[in-house]
Amino acid sequence: MWEILFSTHHTDVGLLYIILGLVAFMIGGALALVIRTELFLPGAQIISDPNTFHRIFTTHGTNMLFLWLLPFASGIGNYLIPIMVKYKDMAWPKLNAVAFWMIPVGMALVWLGMADFTWYATPPYSILSAKGPAAEMWIFGIKILGLSSILGSINFIVTILKMKHPDLPLMKTSLFVWATLVTSIMILVALPTFTAALIMLFTDRLGVSGFFNPNMGGDPIAYQHLFWFTFHPEVYIFAIPAIGMAYELIPKFSRKPLFSYQSGVTAFVLLSIVAFASWAHHMYATGMDFTMKTTFMIGTLAAVPASAMHVFNWIATMWGGRIRFATPMSFVVGGLVLFFYAGAGGVVNSMMPLDFLTHDSYWVVGHFHLFVMGLITFAFLGMLHYMFPMITGRMYNERIGMVTFWLLFVGVSMIFLTQHVLGLYGQPRRTFDYVPVEPLIVMNQISSVGAWITGAGAALLMGNLIYSAGKGKPADMRDPFQLGEQYYDYTRKEPHH
Amino acid sequence: MAEHEHKDEPVLLTSPGRMARGIIIVAVTLAIGAAVVVTQFDNFFSQSAPVTRIQPETPPPPPPAAGVTRIAILAGSSVQGAPDYDPDDAQVPVGNKVVWENRDNVFHTATSGTGPEDAEMSVAFDTGLVNGGESSAEITIDADVGTTIPYFCQVHPYMTSQLTIVEAEEGGATGGSAEGPTLTILAGASAQGAPDYDPDPLTVSAGDVITVRNADNVFHTATSGAPSDADAGQAFDTDLMEAGATATIDTADLEPGEYDYFCLVHPYMVGKLQIE
Incomplete structure (x- = not known):
């Protein structure tokens, strides 16, 4: 066990990333269940006061984005990128381990403090009213996690571009390599803005500066611009690795070559560029002028063709294939279906006039959860099942795998599709209580029941994986899913000899 | 480990014991974290932001020029139910003159009395029509300390308010000081x-x-x-x-x-x- 904890080998660090991600997924999911149970009925149920509720959903959001999505994608990247570019390890193994070990520190700060200002930490609340030291702990926790992301992405970029086998052209590498490359470059471009904003937020809290403090002549809206300049592209930073995993799985389980490699690469690059042209669509309601709103509306819609290229590519790959709907493929296709809903809802949000109806309502909550829980988490879980023989040498229980898929798919659809309608009925997001009228109560209850189903699915999934890792059937390591395809090189995972 | 003949490598399986050790490490870490969270939940959320501790309180609004109490007629006052006179219950130091500033864009008045039916209407004071964006003349109110005078807008009788004559030094935020300019x-x-x-x-x-x-x-x-x-x-x-x-x-x-x-x-x- 210690040889894994202190290892710098890419599969060991990858495994640590994956385990940390899954732990965060489960404990963050537990908070989500608390939130949904609280909202099962109007009024206080299991949480005594709104502040505690705010602290819980702030930690839930921060945790899911920075401790589940990012580390898990890095984990799979760590496992696969060196194999895919035919190099013995990551370019800088020690840096890789350092980047990982920063995450538990950031995680401890975020979780122990449990700040209350939402994962946006929007001023002036975060400067003037948020209670410390939770707020400071959050700021430094996110700072450390951001630094870890930057170190990790530098490592990926160098590994892919410089350590790639000389006989392997970049245009012959897996699309997952492209996804990781594009994501890493985006992190390097996007993150510095927020890194600066976090320091400014901290000095504002100390009172030595007043960048965002209106009492000192600062502008809170400036923070929102800096924040969203980082975190709108961040949406794609979360999504692109998931899309890369879908490219990895769909051709294999369709037993057909990928429909179009070039369009996949083109769409990745396009998406990474237009991701930077849409940040202020989060801020239509802040009083921007009409020209600016229209510009960002067009910038946002520019992401639609690139996303659609991926979706059509997947459908065209599956079309006419001999598809084997094993658990990994089911998760990916389920994620694809939810991605459709998320994308359709997103087009409504991005329309500036319609956004004023949905802004800060449960519609938005439903929309982005369909992305992060629907598309991204489903692709991640699919990839996790596919990688399971590679990681453990054993096979998970396929029947239980399919049950968990259906529980999660039905649960997630119930929670988040309903929340769109809740938003249209006017329920604001981040509320501890709501108006006790029948439509709101009924829809909140559907959503909460969906959450419990999802929770049961996730618990079953973890149970399946944990049990199978110890006692599962030894897998056929050359082709564990009987797809007639080359599986990953299993000998890579055991460097200790 | 650079160049192996992979075909003959044994497949290394995760053993139950190894898995259990891993789970114990995770569980112990989480348990320690949970213990800290549960015991320190309120402590980590107890201090107000440093900036609020070092900044002086927002200074109270300055008293207006000596001898004159200013009462605003807010923009949008003509809409029934909207906030109209501000401050709503002005404390006027005895001897002060009163000016109503019409910040709305339509005519308003400040006329003493409870409404158009009041027989005593406009006896105590009446600004007459004040154009939008302009201020009334300086009105002298001849009344004793402690008197409360209701007034309203003749154009929009639902705009009602009152003012109270107070001791000169009680002026506070809404009154004027009797000192220099x-x-x-x-x-x-x-x-x-x-x-x-x-x-x-x-x-x-x-x-x-x-x-x-x-x-x-x-x-x-x-x-x-x-x-x-x-x-x-x-x-x-x-x-x-x-x-x-x-x-x-x-x-x-x-x-x-x-x-x-x-x-x-x-x-x-x-x-x-x-x-x-």
Whole structure:
């Protein structure tokens, strides 16, 4: 066990990333269940006061984005990128381990403090009213996690571009390599803005500066611009690795070559560029002028063709294939279906006039959860099942795998599709209580029941994986899913000899 | 490990014991974390932001010019139910004159009485019609301390309010002090083009001591002359005034006439002082 904890080998660090991600997924999911149970009925149920509720959903959001999505994608990247570019390890193994070990520190700060200002930490609340030291702990926790992301992405970029086998052209590498490359470059471009904003937020809290403090002549809206300049592209930073995993799985389980490699690469690059042209669509309601709103509306819609290229590519790959709907493929296709809903809802949000109806309502909550829980988490879980023989040498229980898929798919659809309608009925997001009228109560209850189903699915999934890792059937390591395809090189995972 | 013959490598399986050890490490870590969270939940959420501890309280709004109580008729007052007179129950120091500032864009009045049916209507005072954006004349109210006078708008009778005559020194936020003239540097004055010195021009009698009050949240000055003058600040200069600070200008040594002054920190802030 210690040889894994202190290892710098890419599969060991990858495994640590994956385990940390899954732990965060489960404990963050537990908070989500608390939130949904609280909202099962109007009024206080299991949480005594709104502040505690705010602290819980702030930690839930921060945790899911920075401790589940990012580390898990890095984990799979760590496992696969060196194999895919035919190099013995990551370019800088020690840096890789350092980047990982920063995450538990950031995680401890975020979780122990449990700040209350939402994962946006929007001023002036975060400067003037948020209670410390939770707020400071959050700021430094996110700072450390951001630094870890930057170190990790530098490592990926160098590994892919410089350590790639000389006989392997970049245009012959897996699309997952492209996804990781594009994501890493985006992190390097996007993150510095927020890194600066976090320091400014901290000095504002100390009172030595007043960048965002209106009492000192600062502008809170400036923070929102800096924040969203980082975190709108961040949406794609979360999504692109998931899309890369879908490219990895769909051709294999369709037993057909990928429909179009070039369009996949083109769409990745396009998406990474237009991701930077849409940040202020989060801020239509802040009083921007009409020209600016229209510009960002067009910038946002520019992401639609690139996303659609991926979706059509997947459908065209599956079309006419001999598809084997094993658990990994089911998760990916389920994620694809939810991605459709998320994308359709997103087009409504991005329309500036319609956004004023949905802004800060449960519609938005439903929309982005369909992305992060629907598309991204489903692709991640699919990839996790596919990688399971590679990681453990054993096979998970396929029947239980399919049950968990259906529980999660039905649960997630119930929670988040309903929340769109809740938003249209006017329920604001981040509320501890709501108006006790029948439509709101009924829809909140559907959503909460969906959450419990999802929770049961996730618990079953973890149970399946944990049990199978110890006692599962030894897998056929050359082709564990009987797809007639080359599986990953299993000998890579055991460097200790 | 660089070049293996992979075909013959044994497959290494995760063993139950190894898996259990891993789970124990994770579980113990989580348990320690949970113990800290549960015991420290309130402690980690107990201190107010440092900035609120070091910043002075927001200074109270400065008293308006001596002897005059100003009551605003807010924009949008003509809409029934909207906030109208501000402050709603003005405390007027005895002897003060009252000015209603119409910030709305339609006619309004401030007429004493409870409404159009009141037989005593407009006996105590009546501004007459005040155009949108203009102020009423200075109204003298002849009433004893403690009297409360209801008033309303003749154009929009649903706009109702009242004022109370109080002792001169009880004026507080809404009253005027009976002392010397006051020059206020308004909140937001540091933004170029925003209203800065109030009143502008300020007219005082020779010998008055002017109280300058910085109601903004940054440093300001009131310095005689213009930024390009060689003798700027010769006639009078408040020096740097912190947010919320006050300073005085003694006009005893100044010749009657008109003086320009400006802010050293923000030279686009200019004002005029007239000494009679």
